[in-house]
Amino acid sequence: MNPSDLEKTAGRYAYDGLDRIIHEKARLSIIASLAGYSEGLLFNELKELCSLTDGNLSRHLAILQEADLVQMWKGTRNKRPQTLARLTEHGRRRFLEYVTRLERVVADASQLTRQSESGATLRPRTA
Amino acid sequence: MNPSDLEKTAGRYAYDGLDRIIHEKARLSIIASLAGYSEGLLFNELKELCSLTDGNLSRHLAILQEADLVQMWKGTRNKRPQTLARLTEHGRRRFLEYVTRLERVVADASQLTRQSESGATLRPRTA
DNA sequence: TTTTTAACTTTATAGTGTAAAGTAATTAAG
DNA sequence: CTTAATTACTTTACACTATAAAGTTAAAAA
Numbered sequence: 001m002n003p004s005d006l007e008k009t010a011g012r013y014a015y016d017g018l019d020r021i022i023h024e025k026a027r028l029s030i031i032a033s034l035a036g037y038s039e040g041l042l043f044n045e046l047k048e049l050c051s052l053t054d055g056n057l058s059r060h061l062a063i064l065q066e067a068d069l070v071q072m073w074k075g076t077r078n079k080r081p082q083t084l085a086r087l088t089e090h091g092r093r094r095f096l097e098y099v100t101r102l103e104r105v106v107a108d109a110s111q112l113t114r115q116s117e118s119g120a121t122l123r124p125r126t127a
Numbered sequence: 128m129n130p131s132d133l134e135k136t137a138g139r140y141a142y143d144g145l146d147r148i149i150h151e152k153a154r155l156s157i158i159a160s161l162a163g164y165s166e167g168l169l170f171n172e173l174k175e176l177c178s179l180t181d182g183n184l185s186r187h188l189a190i191l192q193e194a195d196l197v198q199m200w201k202g203t204r205n206k207r208p209q210t211l212a213r214l215t216e217h218g219r220r221r222f223l224e225y226v227t228r229l230e231r232v233v234a235d236a237s238q239l240t241r242q243s244e245s246g247a248t249l250r251p252r253t254a
Numbered sequence: 255t256t257t258t259t260a261a262c263t264t265t266a267t268a269g270t271g272t273a274a275a276g277t278a279a280t281t282a283a284g
Numbered sequence: 285c286t287t288a289a290t291t292a293c294t295t296t297a298c299a300c301t302a303t304a305a306a307g308t309t310a311a312a313a314a
Contacts (some may be wrong), residue, residue: 013160014178018152025145026302032235033140043262051141056303058263063301079311081261099236102229108159109226153271170293183272185294190270206280208292 013108017101021067022094026052027060031087031095034070040086061085069094140235144228148194149221153179154187158214158222161197167213188212196221 022028029050034041041049047057061083064070069091073084087095149155156177161168168176174184191197196218200211214222 010175011178013156013163013176015152015156015159016178018155020152023150023152024302025142025147025150028145028232029140029142032142032232035236036140036238044260048137049140051138051143053304054262055264055305058261059302062263081310083262095236099233102233105155105159106226106229106233109162109222111163151271171291180273181293182274182295185292186271189294208279210293 015101015105017097019094019098021063021069022098024060026050026056027064030057030060030064030085031069031091034085034087035092035095038087040073040084043083043085046085064091142228142232144224146221146225148190148196149225151187153177153183154191157184157187157191157212158196158218161212161214162219162222165214167200167211170210170212173212191218 022031029052030046033046033049043057043061046052046061047054050057052060061070061072065072068088070085071088073086075082075084149158156179157173160173160176170184170188173179173188174181177184179187188197188199192199195215197212198215200213202209202211
């Protein structure tokens, strides 16, 4: 890589668009689940789908709610409290944006696959 | 979603394969950069490509090295110390695995796109 | 009426990302 | 020739945050 290349591509791999709130594994898990169920999912369903503990799920849902990515509906189902979580419109858009960025990461990686197949050397370059 | 569905898909969205070490944004950035340059990148090149500060890059490189995902070569270039970072074979494989999981996230998300296009309702479901 | 279960929420803690400060070695300035 | 500045990092301290353990409320069972 020569200096003029650097100039052109500074920040090329910074992945700015990878929104921290969505990128966190547990929350990505939650959002991706909700993305598949536009009618929403119950607390316990999410817990199972995402393999999260109660406290953990509760905290992450609170964070997602605060960011207006998810909305919660509290009700009762046979005399038991039930919480339904759903993506907001905003959350849906932000997730789609996030995924667009992810696609770039995947695309970048395909380059690696090609290079390794073409038998590139693994020696350090000389000074 | 009915209970038998839950049974079948518990952990469906847990994304276990999203290795924490690689998933972290700054490190994903570093690894994706290195993936594009099999001959390795210099400290300052990485700094630019990933828009990281010195300290930040240094720490993350140390973590990646400890995990045997990246290897470092210390040398000098016109009397200045230079550090060259490169993906290890192990790192390359782990990154490819990681990307495979990412592809699943992207695939999951395409479902959302389809649903939103088919005009699904946004009302909470009745108890 | 006491205990247990269900469905969460709150809190304490351990872990981690980040930038500021520190180090060492070279070059430039006075 | 001594001091200041630059380069190329590394170390440290702090602020943040993910997580699970403990706590809460209410219904159901014993």
